[in-house]
Amino acid sequence: MNSKNFASQSITIAKFGGTSLADFHTMLRCAHIVKKDTSNRLVVVSASAGVTNYLVRLSKKNVSVKEQALIIAEISVIQFNITQHFTSKIKEPLNIEVHNLLNILSHYAHSQFNQYSAKTADKVLSFGEMFSSTIFTKVLQSIGVVCEYFDVQQVMKTNSYFGKAIVDEQLLKIACQQLLLPSLMNTVFVTQGFIGQDKLGNTTTLGRGGSDYSAALLAEALNGNRLAIWTDVVGIFTTDPKITSQAKAIKEISFGEAREMATLGAKILHPATLAPAMRNDISVFVGSSKEPEKGGTHIKHQVDYTPTYRSISHKREQTLVTIRSVTVLQQSTFLAKVFIILAKYELSADLVTTNEFSVALAFDNSENTIPTLLISTVVENLQEFFEVTVEHNLSLIAVIGNDLNNTKGIGQSVFGKINEINIRFISHGASTNNVCLLVKDKDTNQVIESLHDSLFSYMT
Numbered sequence: 001m002n003s004k005n006f007a008s009q010s011i012t013i014a015k016f017g018g019t020s021l022a023d024f025h026t027m028l029r030c031a032h033i034v035k036k037d038t039s040n041r042l043v044v045v046s047a048s049a050g051v052t053n054y055l056v057r058l059s060k061k062n063v064s065v066k067e068q069a070l071i072i073a074e075i076s077v078i079q080f081n082i083t084q085h086f087t088s089k090i091k092e093p094l095n096i097e098v099h100n101l102l103n104i105l106s107h108y109a110h111s112q113f114n115q116y117s118a119k120t121a122d123k124v125l126s127f128g129e130m131f132s133s134t135i136f137t138k139v140l141q142s143i144g145v146v147c148e149y150f151d152v153q154q155v156m157k158t159n160s161y162f163g164k165a166i167v168d169e170q171l172l173k174i175a176c177q178q179l180l181l182p183s184l185m186n187t188v189f190v191t192q193g194f195i196g197q198d199k200l201g202n203t204t205t206l207g208r209g210g211s212d213y214s215a216a217l218l219a220e221a222l223n224g225n226r227l228a229i230w231t232d233v234v235g236i237f238t239t240d241p242k243i244t245s246q247a248k249a250i251k252e253i254s255f256g257e258a259r260e261m262a263t264l265g266a267k268i269l270h271p272a273t274l275a276p277a278m279r280n281d282i283s284v285f286v287g288s289s290k291e292p293e294k295g296g297t298h299i300k301h302q303v304d305y306t307p308t309y310r311s312i313s314h315k316r317e318q319t320l321v322t323i324r325s326v327t328v329l330q331q332s333t334f335l336a337k338v339f340i341i342l343a344k345y346e347l348s349a350d351l352v353t354t355n356e357f358s359v360a361l362a363f364d365n366s367e368n369t370i371p372t373l374l375i376s377t378v379v380e381n382l383q384e385f386f387e388v389t390v391e392h393n394l395s396l397i398a399v400i401g402n403d404l405n406n407t408k409g410i411g412q413s414v415f416g417k418i419n420e421i422n423i424r425f426i427s428h429g430a431s432t433n434n435v436c437l438l439v440k441d442k443d444t445n446q447v448i449e450s451l452h453d454s455l456f457s458y459m460t
């Protein structure tokens with residue numbers, strides 16, 4: 001097929017998450033999803049379930065040689081449990097490839113032990129996607145899909161901010177047009193989510209859960225028409241279905257609503273995923289690789305129905321810093337002084353409430369976001385001027401919807417059912433699309449269940 005035909009061909013970028021690639025049988029199901037729809041041209045994979053968590057442990061400082069060996073053994077069990085299902089013709093060379101990757105991984109783990117670096121940590125973290133993409137290519141080939149392995153580091157060029165690298169979208173586009181697009185109609189490519197490469201050739205990672213984002217960026221760079229996120233639930237729900245069985249699947253949702261959900265903690269999509277799709281009018285589908293026949297959620301620019309209440313998201317590990325002015329500063333001077341200190345450390349708060357002499361700031365302290373050390377440094381600096389209290393182990397719960405600023409009865413609907421709970425913080429008014437609360441971590445599930453009951457029980 002020549003490049004003239006691209007305009008008429010629909011290009012889908014299909015991303016499969018960790019649970020979808022957990023073992024040989026789940027991989028086979030994903031392979032059939034790819035085969036069934038010939039518009040699937042690029043497949044982006046996460047690491048098999050659990051592998052990145054092992055790699056995170058392996059990438060830390062001071063992991064003993066014994067513990068390293070145990071972790072690597074766990075990872076090899078996961079990988080060889082998958083490869084054992086191939087015929088010996090495929091299995092033997094594939095096992096050699098997996099062994100080689102394991103040896104390289106152990107080399108990096110050892111060097112991390114001798115001298116820790118964030119650079120080596122990212123190298124270690126990248127192995128999950130290296131294993132899964134190598135193996136999944138073989139699964140696809142074994143069912144007759146013409147496909148090739150593609151090293152995403154050739155195109156996903158990033159800065160050197162290890163652990164949360166920023167992608168150079170222009171370089172990505174140029175490299176994709178040169179290296180992938182010309183062959184895309186002849187072969188399906190299988191590549192890694194989550195990882196990239198800096199200018200010096202070092203491997204980088206985009207942050208936990210980043211494969212969704214990789215897939216969206218690749219869809220943009222290839223002028224794709226559709227991004228399909230295949231995961232372990234049949235689409236986006238009114239809240240995390242793991243928290244309440246009352247959660248309802250949403251058939252259609254706007255980009256704005258879905259982005260708000262992802263930003264405010266819905267794990268189903270990495271928060272950065274939707275921006276590239278929105279910019280390029282790429283339709284996004286979220287469905288279950290286990291039950292593809294059940295359909296899923298379509299994310300669109302325009303939807304027929306925009307309900308007042310759409311969903312409830314949550315983020316754990318939030319920290320609330322309350323700052324009180326001890327002198328009688330004018331409020332403007334007080335706030336300015338607080339924010340100058342935050343700016344000095346490039347620390348931004350997710351939520352803010354204030355009155356004349358105090359301000360409360362909520363920070364996301366979860367993995368891969370703001371390091372605890374940074375928050376304590378800023379707190380120490382603030383304490384030179386103000387009275388400061390710090391509360392950890394809070395959860396942010398966000399009710400997401402439409403036109404909430406102009407809706408009557410929010411107080412009753414949102415707070416009516418949770419009056420037994422100590423709400424540490426409320427933010428409403430700055431956005432028409434959400435009401436945010438901070439509660440103690442231990443109350444999270446109860447609050448979500450009660451809110452869900454109050455806001456969504458009308459849905460069948």
Ligand code: ADP
Nearest residue numbers: 017018019231232236237239240242266267268
């Ligand atoms: P993957 O490995 O496929 O990327 P993730 O575990 O990252 O999968 O995301 C899927 C999970 O997101 C679901 O199993 C579910 O528990 C969680 N989740 C959180 N909020 C929602 C929501 N609103 N709708 C659906 N799933 C959600």
Ligand code: ASP
Nearest residue numbers: 046052194208209210211
């Ligand atoms: N494997 C990576 C993680 O577990 C990226 C992803 O799954 O999206 O965070």
Ligand code: MG
Nearest residue numbers: 017209267268
């Ligand atoms: Mg995910």
